[in-house]
Amino acid sequence: MNSFSSSHFTTPSHAYQMVKGRRADAINYLITQGVNPASAGAQLCAQGTIVTQYLANISWPNGQTVVPGCPTIHVQESSDGKSLLAQLTTAPIKHYIETLEFEGLPVVGEVQAKNPFALIEDATREAVIDAMTEAQTVTLLTTEGSMVLPLMRKSASTLVKLVDGEGLDHARRGEGRISIGTEKRFSIHAQTQDGPFKTHARHLRTDDAGTGLQNRTGFSYTPPSLPRVAPGSFDPSHASLRACIVRGMELVNETIKQVRTKAVRPKLRLTKEANDCLQHMAIQSRQAAQSYPPFLRTYLSRHAERALREAGSHHLFEYGIQGEITLATMQMADRFSADSFNAFCVLTDxxxxLTKQEDNALTLESLIYAQAIYFGPRLSVTKLRSLTVNIGLTKGQFNAALPLLCIQGKVYVERDWLYYVPLMANGWPRLSS
Known part of the structure; x- marks a missing residue:
C-alpha cells in the first residue's frame, strides 16, 4: 500500500512502468527522450480512456460496477510540450475517429449508421449535453484546460452523473429537456498551466457543490524544470508509440462494433488476489484519510475507486475484454491513484x-531592521514608537505587533531598550540584574 507521500515527484518514473505492455514501452521511450514521466503518463491515460470507456463495466467485489478510466487534469508550464505530446498520443486517435466513413453502411435494427464517438474542446455544459445526445461515448479533450475547472465547479452535479455512467433523466437543452441513457459514456482529459489552475484551486479545497467531481479525477503535475528535449526531436513513428496508436484504433473499431450490434456490455472482474488488494487499499486509504483536512480526506476516501477505474482501463487497453484484472495491474493502479493524491496535495497547497497582527509584525520588523543597520541592534522603544507613523502603523498596532516579535525570538525588550537579535554578533543580550 502506498504511503501517500510526495516522494514520487523525486523519482523519474510512472505507474505504467510497473507492468509490461504497450504503455510501459511508450513511456520508457518518452522518458529516454527527456519527457517528464507525469506528462507522458497523462497523455497515455487520456488515450486509453477515450478508447476503453465504452467497452465494459468494471466490477467491485460486491457486484456493483464502475466505468473504466478516470477523468484527468494535468498541470505543467506553457513551454513544456503539452501540444507536442498530444500529437504523438491522442491526436492520431482523434484524427482516426474523425475521418471514419459511416455513409453507406447498412442500418442495423433501427440504428442509423453514424460515428458513436465525440471528442470536443468546448468546455461548456451546453456543448457536453449536445455531444451526449448525438454520440455514445464523449470525451472533453483539450490542451488548454483553463476553462475546464470552472465547468467542473459550476456543472459538477451534471458531470459527475455522466462520469459515473448514471445518465440524466431531465437534462436541460435549449428551452426543452432531454434524457441521456446509462449506456453512454463521458470523460474529461485536460491540460492546463500552473497559473490558471491556482486561480481555481481554492474551489477544489471546498467542494462547494458537494458532488465530489474532483474526487473522481486523477491529477498529475510536472514541476518547472530546465528543458531536456528539443521540440521535434521525437520519432512519431517509433515502434512503442505506434503500437499504442494501432491498439487505440483497434479499440475504436471494437467500440463501433458494440454500438452497431447493440451488444450487451461485458462486466470485467478481478482475480481473487486483485480483489483482496482492492479491499485492503480501500480500508487503508480511508484510515489514512482521517489525518488530513476535510477536502483531502474526501479525495483520499475515493482512492480505491480511482484505482479500480484505472485498472479496468489499463486491462482493456492491453488485453481487451478477455480474462480478469490481475494483482499486478491493481498494484499499478494503486500507485497511479496514490500519485494522483500526491499531485492533488501539491496543486491545492x-x-x-497572515493575520493582521502578523502582517503588522512584519512591517514593524522592516522598520527595526532599517534602524538597526544604521544605529546598531540596540534601539530605543520610545523612538521606534514615534517612527511607526512613517510605516502606517498606529500606536495600538505597534503595541500588539511588538510582543509577537518577542515571542518569535526576533527581538528582546528590556525597559526602553529593544535588541534586534538577528544582527547581534553574540546572540541574545546579557540580561541586566
Whole structure:
C-alpha cells in the first residue's frame, strides 16, 4: 500500500512502468527522450480512456460496477510540450475517429449508421449535453484546460452523473429537456498551466457543490524544470508509440462494433488476489484519510475507486475484454491513484494567510531592521514608537505587533531598550540584574 507521500515527484518514473505492455514501452521511450514521466503518463491515460470507456463495466467485489478510466487534469508550464505530446498520443486517435466513413453502411435494427464517438474542446455544459445526445461515448479533450475547472465547479452535479455512467433523466437543452441513457459514456482529459489552475484551486479545497467531481479525477503535475528535449526531436513513428496508436484504433473499431450490434456490455472482474488488494487499499486509504483536512480526506476516501477505474482501463487497453484484472495491474493502479493524491496535495497547497497582527509584525520588523543597520541592534522603544507613523502603523498596532516579535525570538525588550537579535554578533543580550 502506498504511503501517500510526495516522494514520487523525486523519482523519474510512472505507474505504467510497473507492468509490461504497450504503455510501459511508450513511456520508457518518452522518458529516454527527456519527457517528464507525469506528462507522458497523462497523455497515455487520456488515450486509453477515450478508447476503453465504452467497452465494459468494471466490477467491485460486491457486484456493483464502475466505468473504466478516470477523468484527468494535468498541470505543467506553457513551454513544456503539452501540444507536442498530444500529437504523438491522442491526436492520431482523434484524427482516426474523425475521418471514419459511416455513409453507406447498412442500418442495423433501427440504428442509423453514424460515428458513436465525440471528442470536443468546448468546455461548456451546453456543448457536453449536445455531444451526449448525438454520440455514445464523449470525451472533453483539450490542451488548454483553463476553462475546464470552472465547468467542473459550476456543472459538477451534471458531470459527475455522466462520469459515473448514471445518465440524466431531465437534462436541460435549449428551452426543452432531454434524457441521456446509462449506456453512454463521458470523460474529461485536460491540460492546463500552473497559473490558471491556482486561480481555481481554492474551489477544489471546498467542494462547494458537494458532488465530489474532483474526487473522481486523477491529477498529475510536472514541476518547472530546465528543458531536456528539443521540440521535434521525437520519432512519431517509433515502434512503442505506434503500437499504442494501432491498439487505440483497434479499440475504436471494437467500440463501433458494440454500438452497431447493440451488444450487451461485458462486466470485467478481478482475480481473487486483485480483489483482496482492492479491499485492503480501500480500508487503508480511508484510515489514512482521517489525518488530513476535510477536502483531502474526501479525495483520499475515493482512492480505491480511482484505482479500480484505472485498472479496468489499463486491462482493456492491453488485453481487451478477455480474462480478469490481475494483482499486478491493481498494484499499478494503486500507485497511479496514490500519485494522483500526491499531485492533488501539491496543486491545492496554500500558504496560510497572515493575520493582521502578523502582517503588522512584519512591517514593524522592516522598520527595526532599517534602524538597526544604521544605529546598531540596540534601539530605543520610545523612538521606534514615534517612527511607526512613517510605516502606517498606529500606536495600538505597534503595541500588539511588538510582543509577537518577542515571542518569535526576533527581538528582546528590556525597559526602553529593544535588541534586534538577528544582527547581534553574540546572540541574545546579557540580561541586566
Amino acid at each position: 496554500e500558504q496560510p494567510k
